[in-house]
Amino acid sequence: MPDIGRGDAVSRRRATLATIAAAAGVSVATVSKVLNDRSDVAPATRALVRALLHEHGYVPPRRGPAQPATVEVRVDELSAYESEIIKGTIEAGAAAGVSVVVTKRTAGPLDLTAGRRALITLFEEPAPAQLAALTRAGLPVVVVDPLYLPGALVTSVGPTNFAGGMSATQHLLSLGHRRIAYLGGPATAASNQARMHGYRAAMEAADVPVLPGYVVTPGYCYRDGVRGGAALLGLSPAPTAVFAACDEAALGAIHAARARGLRVPEDLSVVGFDDTEVAFMSSPRLTTVRQPLHEMGGVALRTALRLSAGEEIDSRHVELATELVVRESSLAA
């Protein structure tokens, strides 16, 4: 029993029923019964064995040809934005011989017996208790496009939000606009804050004032864009250009403008953020800041795999470059 008394670290060697049995002072048969939810085990014994199984991170052995490795990707929604990221993970996974299981966040705690190599979440890291269990099981967690500052237990991949916010604003400034408003995501979201500060930085560098009421942060959805857009356009003086921190909100703002009888881009220029498929199919086609969503998914998956293999990672947070895509929704003032 070389593993006993090694201090707080549980042995690197996979625990077997024998390990647990020794630790619990019961027979292997009893541990097996607990594992198989048989009824003929005393409650106290069952509880003890369960606790030990958990503590040792017991996972059933794999027999025969190794099961194909999987990575779990958790999402809430599955709109164009998430889909593009997921596509990136699937393709990178295929290249690495790993398949991607997509689950909803509501699915409850990740099943540690499922043999996942890693967990990738979008926007938010798992709840602390979940995360602790994952860490204990040695399962790396990667968050894509974190809404909030990632904690110490996760790695994250996102876009260059600040630079993207700057380039969108600089584009509108270079078009001669001065009354430029910011229509952002949730006020507390880190991605929103970075985009907004990019906007402010560009305005400040150009010595153009941000007028009162010109910064609103209703959220990232279409409806948020309709609402926030209406608020901005009701201002006096009204903006001649809006930088929306996501494409859906940009389309919502366009809708709000049309509802007021304004033409886009003749009366109002709108720039989005994301470059999801809606940006290309809307009319006018949307000028927007492209996020490398596909690549972000790929990087997330490869990073997760590298972590799972015990490799060192250069940086716990990587930001991939955004790029301004000029289309039809922005015009000279």
Next chain:
Amino acid sequence: MPDIGRGDAVSRRRATLATIAAAAGVSVATVSKVLNDRSDVAPATRALVRALLHEHGYVPPRRGPAQPATVEVRVDELSAYESEIIKGTIEAGAAAGVSVVVTKRTAGPLDLTAGRRALITLFEEPAPAQLAALTRAGLPVVVVDPLYLPGALVTSVGPTNFAGGMSATQHLLSLGHRRIAYLGGPATAASNQARMHGYRAAMEAADVPVLPGYVVTPGYCYRDGVRGGAALLGLSPAPTAVFAACDEAALGAIHAARARGLRVPEDLSVVGFDDTEVAFMSSPRLTTVRQPLHEMGGVALRTALRLSAGEEIDSRHVELATELVVRESSLAA
């Protein structure tokens, strides 16, 4: 060895290494080596054992708590349309305790050792050789929204294309339009044909002629809509309304109309098909025929699971009802 000499049917009992060894006339150890790709096996022996493993549908035993069941969903693209279907499978899967592995069609033949319960594909069934292997392994295959008539080996789930095509056309007729054009998907696609015949049926029932050149079938994508829309609008007399057999194409047609200086819906009414998120976020908001994509995904998954459990299925092809959603892109003639 009760399984030997049972005729052509391989025994229902899961094959073990011993089964294969007996059939091949070698030892269990040798079969194990073949399975583990060890080098010390004669090529001829290896080939024989491989063949027998395949024939008996050998799968490695599962130990410990049963592995979580998975269903594989195969896609080519992952746009709003596919995402909505996939979301339906994920949610139905969560309810059934089954997780969904999303793969690209380019991923090669499905790994039979991966323990999948079923395969769900979008639009097209697997290639014949693949399908035969799947059937031999007892793996059910369900095709969602088949582009072509499904073969005898698969089950399929789709929308009521014909009825949907009729209701879109009737809507435009009821608005007073008579010069109504059809902008469809690939000419050979069954879904396109059904939608087109729904269109024709409605026109005929209303005694309204389909003018020459008024039926085009460039494809289901945005670019197809731009191209087909331009062709239709160049006709003389030009249509006052276009029924596009998918939302993306409808948006493409709107773009083509604007490029000609036409206003939508004042100068041209456009009705789409699908009701993906782009329909709601476009401006004008798109009148369209809603496909129950989410439900189609759910039905596909539940059907797949039922088949996998050996249950009987009522119908090998089910069509779920579509519904006209009137928004802003259609107006009285």
Next chain:
DNA sequence: CTGAAAGCGCTTACAG
């Protein structure tokens, strides 16, 4: 409620 013992399916070091 517990565990000794038999057994299953598989792998592997080793002798031939």
Next chain:
DNA sequence: CTGAAAGCGCTTACAG
């Protein structure tokens, strides 16, 4: 290149 034998991790019928 092959297989007898030992062994591993697990399960289960059964005795206590």
